Amino acid sequence: MVSKNWIKRKEVSSKEIDDFSKKHNFDKILSELLLERDLTDKTELEDFLNADISGLQDPFGLHDMDKALEIIDEAVETNSKIAIYGDYDADGVTSTSIMKLTLKKLGIDPIFYIPDRFKDGYGPNLDVYKFLAEQNIDLLITVDNGVSGKDEIKYLKDQGIKVIVTDHHDLPEELPDADAIVHPTIPGFEYVCPYLSGAGVAFKIADALLGDEALELIDLAAIGTVADSVPLLGENRVIVTEGLKRMSENNHVGLSELIKKCKLKINNMSEEDIGFKIAPRINALGRMANASSGVELLTTGDADFAKEIVDETEDINKKRQEIVSKVYEDTLVQVEEQKDNGVLVLSGKNWHQGILGIVASRVVEQTHKPTLVLQLDAESGIYKGSGRSPEGFNLFTALNNYRELFVAFGGHAQACGFSVDEDKLGELTEKIQSETSKQKFDVNGSVNEKYDLDLNVSELSFDLIKTINNLAPFGMGNPKPVIKLKNADLSQIQSIGKDGTHLKAKVASDKYQVDAIGFGMYEKAKELTTSICDVYGELGVNEWAGRKNLQLMLDDFEVSAEGKKMSQLKSIYLDYRNKRIAPSILDKFDSIVFFNETYYEVVKRHDANAKLVMYDQSCDGENILIYDRPHDIELFKKFIKENKTLHTALYFHTDLNSRYLTPDMHKMKVLLKYLYTHQNIRETDMQMVADYLKIQKSDVDFYLKVFFELDFVKIVNGFVEKADASKQRELTESPTYLKRLKRNDVEKILIESDFGSLLSWISEYDCHS
Template identity: 35%
Template sequence: MLDAKTRWNVRALDKRAKTLADSLRVSELTAHLLCNRGMGQVEDARVFLHTDESVLHDPFSLAGMEDAVDRIQRAAEGNEKIVVFGDYDVDGVSSTALMCETLEKMGARYDWYVPNRFTEGYGPNSAAFQNIQEDGCTLVITVDTGIAAIESINAAQENGMDVIVTDHHEAPPELPDAYAIINPKQPECPYPFKELAGVGVVSKLAHALLEAFPEDGLDLIALGTISDLVPLVEENRFFAKFGLRELDHLNRPGVQALKEISDIKGPPFSEETVGFGFGPRLNAAGRMDSAAPAVQLLLADDPEHARSLAGVIDGYNRERQQTVTKITEEALDQLQPKAEKLPAIVVTGKGWNPGVTGIVASRLVEKYYRPTIVIALDDEGSGKGSARSIEGFDLYQSLSKHRELFQRFGGHRMAAGLSIDEDKIPNLRATLGEEVKRTLPAESFVPSTDIELTLSVEEVTTELIREIEELAPFGIENPKPLVQIANVPIQQKRKIGSLQNHLKMSVGDPNALDCVGFRLGYLHDRIQNDANIHLVGELSVNEWKGQEKPQVILSDVAVKERQVFDVRGRKDLQSFIYEAYTSEPLTVVIFQQEHERDALDKGFASNDFLFPDEDRLTVPTNILFLDLPKHLSDLTRFLNENEPFIRSIYTGFMEKDQAFFTVKPTREAFKWLYVYLKKYAPLHIKEHEPVITRYQGWSTDAIHFMIQVFMELEFVMISDGNLIVNEKPLKQDLHASPTYQSFEEKREIEETLKYSTYEALKAFLFACMSDEKKQEVLTDGL
């Protein structure tokens, strides 16, 4: 068996799919995907598939828009100095760039400002506002920030500098007394779509100011919208879909330069290009230092200057990767081995870079699947942290009830940022743990995978994949569909990649489907070639030398049948098995107690040992048969009695004294030796061994074996140190000798278990287990 990493939730085909498919002239499978996304009605599905500007809502339906437009227009006409106050993530820098380009089109006098994460922290602050005002600014427009900055904004307004807030984050109970607030999530805002990113809100303000949608800024809107992981539906789908097309044109020198220096593939670009290519690099500047180079890059109109900035940003990204790796390793050291017993994770570190705590938190969630907070502490005992959640736990709502713990706090359901005094962290750890225990049942700590389609190998075609791609760009609330291919044979599998850490398989019979599992190379040794496998992954088209083939990019696999792994004779037995089962139980079955020392010498842990004559299995486990049983019945009994708890079987079957390759004396050999003994008796056998060996070529062990058999059958005996022959022995078969029986049985055991083919060994082991129980293997709580 091989358990899946996650709980698989497989959706049944929607009953509306056939009618929808007929109306839209798409496959029933694609229609099912549309139904899953709430597009079960024909018109809704048409709008989704053919998104255009008609999905855009009137920007003036946003609360505060009229006041904001009026104030900005007056400032532009009056040549007032306007400052765009941004944030340091991709949404923040793209929002800053889009707002600046809008003011440029209006002919306004403007500047921009993005706070430094390390010296100023998140959001508007009074010191920055004071400096801005002393520089002659009379109007500040915040983008992607400001909704929670009550103190600094209120002070600015009182000092005569107007502040217009544009933001998309959750609105706190108390709002700042700004000149105007544009945020679809603020109370009583009638705007029909609440899930805009910060740059999406700025695009609405730009639309209102310019009296036309800023199409040339769609690339900026796509960068921020996709990177900020907002739902890619309705207006956001339009922004992402048409923004990616604008990005394809590479009209912006900064984007062109970043693509070239970072070796980003394309155009055409996809949501994955933004999420894993442009986005992390633009984020890196603000994570490692100032975000200013990222804003400058997006606003650059000189290609040479853009290339210089792109080099700086790419360098920040490399530094960011190294920093994340180091902090993650330190966090893991803090947690092991207790993390899996905790309801939630809170880790802290002196000198950690607060710019990457969100990435580290995400990695810890990926490993342990617990709500996680990572906090970077400075020398003064102040901490800045990031929180990431799991499905079913609303991080923002849960921690909002404990705002007294924080200096600052903000975010949404799945992620949050915070500032906190070091002495309050123990209270935070306890509070978060209690909130999680109160909210989540135990099964919530195993991640779930939503599988939208169950397909046969034959159904996976390039035509189907191209049709499904019409649902792109994929993202939150429009995920790239995961499909299941169930119970298929493996044609071949191998490890690939320079580090041999990826897995490639071909599955199906007679048709073969290629599957690639990135970073799943470790599964190669946990899947037998003769197993039927269950796969979950994303469909894609592999293009090579003008040829197109469908393939599956694996995300999870399972083998639901018991597997037998032939490890007879492996010298690296312990490391091979323990590497395969780092997180699953393993029981080392030892039939002969004298081999316990051998097991310890091989590196196995004594608490994993089981001696069949003393104990039985009580929990599901993988088993290793370390040695051979003395009797085949011992093995048969163990398998029959313990079968419900046996998962995978590893066959070591070590043996020191082998009978299989020992020459078995024939009946003619016994007859010859008996005649010889009768002729020369009484005799000292040691004196005659050289003569016998010279005549017959037998080893001394063979001679001793036959004499022992004769003695047990009372054909010969020892008298006064001499071997004599019984003149009137009872007529007995050789099998009446216990020594002969033992030799025969040992040879049979070795032939059956030690030197048989894999196929014969597997057949024998399975025959020892009752047919009706073959598939009734217990798993941990499932």
């Protein structure tokens, strides 16, 4: 997998967060997230956090909107024949559907044409325009394309056909001579939301034509907006937020059937449901067949017909998934063969042309290298391909340097489509390798990624999800917050998925843990040298069998600095606690270390071959076993700070059934009150007192000794009496009490903790690293 370098999205001080939180009465987590996104202006905050239809902008702010409406109004009045020319992706399908439904509401039944990816290609096609002209159309409306169709549109104009272009793609040097061009970035007429999707532009036309009735189409606009990965800011945020809400109104029976097939809850849809469930199915139609059925699905009022299309769409999507998996697997051999190349050129003879871009994206994600994936058309001898590249490398610029080698070529910085003759592929592969150095792009370098929150596992909760979701919908320009869990334990690693490449695990810290899923991360997890990692992921909910559980979607994990140290310590320290130690085992060590003279003398009588030493003697470079536990944890700290051993076995002469008891303040008060309120209690009566108060006799003896040392009680003629204490005393003034506390520290740290926690504590003082 690609190495990732994780940095905080923006460093915000605790004071800034506190001040912002108090000023706006926000949760501190929400305050930090907003500050990281530079959302501080009051009006901007209000619009961002409370996106609703009041945030929809005046549609007449778009270039030529008034002209477009005049032309459409005239066409409606004269009952003109209108054709809609769309595109084969989800944005194009929803744009076409919005325009078709809008015109139907005006009493026009338009025809529509969705280009075939394989036959017609992307964008305006002169042959198709000629075909539409033969249908005697009076008006052509393009959606999600057209701004680059100068020659094709001229043909229609020469035939006396009016043309309205609605588009959002990059503008060419020269605009077509259309009757109206509705576009958000025309120079001098830049719209307040310049990053509308194709569906967003189509919705604005519906808004201008229908007013409030257009809101019945905003759910389709939301699908196109999410699917096209435009920034979810400004009006786009309103379109998606409102569109998700209105999906439950069932305005489109086809969409409702599709949502049902995806097993989603129509009353609780999210942008992730669109991005991972709805849009891929619509896109599959254009990749594998013809996307016209997608428009039929989204515009039909017949539930039975809609169900048929949905079933067909599901079959096509499953086929698409299978083909993508197969072709991706086929590319892996070539990826390995080209591991020294800066640009990967992967080709096949029987690969499906519609999924080449998806495969290229997967390879880029795994390798961080610009990637071209091509399929040979045997009849023409031409390779048709798609290219993708990581951020930082301009693929369009790179390929444009060799334009003469292509039959056809187009695209932008991160994605290109092209055709190249079979006999030119070798030359292209060789020449393009120099482009990474020209652009000073390090294909072996780490990728900079941003995270938002530093948290502990204990802080993960359903309430935290609610706080984070104040920033939804998430997408381009407003990514879902990534959480960093420092020094977490990544454990219970399992391989899941059909091909076993996905990871299921637990992420834990202290007594808290959360389920985690990492796509394509099992191999990486298997290679970990220690489970102590810095973990990065997005918090969500996994709902199964009616139960909801927190789940972390992993973005990455890496052995933490502490984890590396822990890994080293695991090779040095051995856990012998609660094991039986036979004399023969002691002989395997260079030295046996003691903290107590008593144990030293006992073991000495066994004639052990190993050297027996006290804790204040040097054991540098030796294999040792620490036999017993110190009464003061500071002695153990000093020992591990000063002795750089080869291996250290920790025995501590541990008996799990024998513990130093923690002083119980309540029991101490009960005993002291009893002694103060009862007379004639002899020192020898303590067993009876212990039985009556239900306190262990050993505890009573300990507490009584503490009371004597603090002058709470005294012995007079063998009887226990209240002492005349002249001042308030603290328990820690008792040497016995203080000694017990120190022994309890030893107990808690060295005996009771699990080995991982013990090593974590040792790492703070150990001298090996």
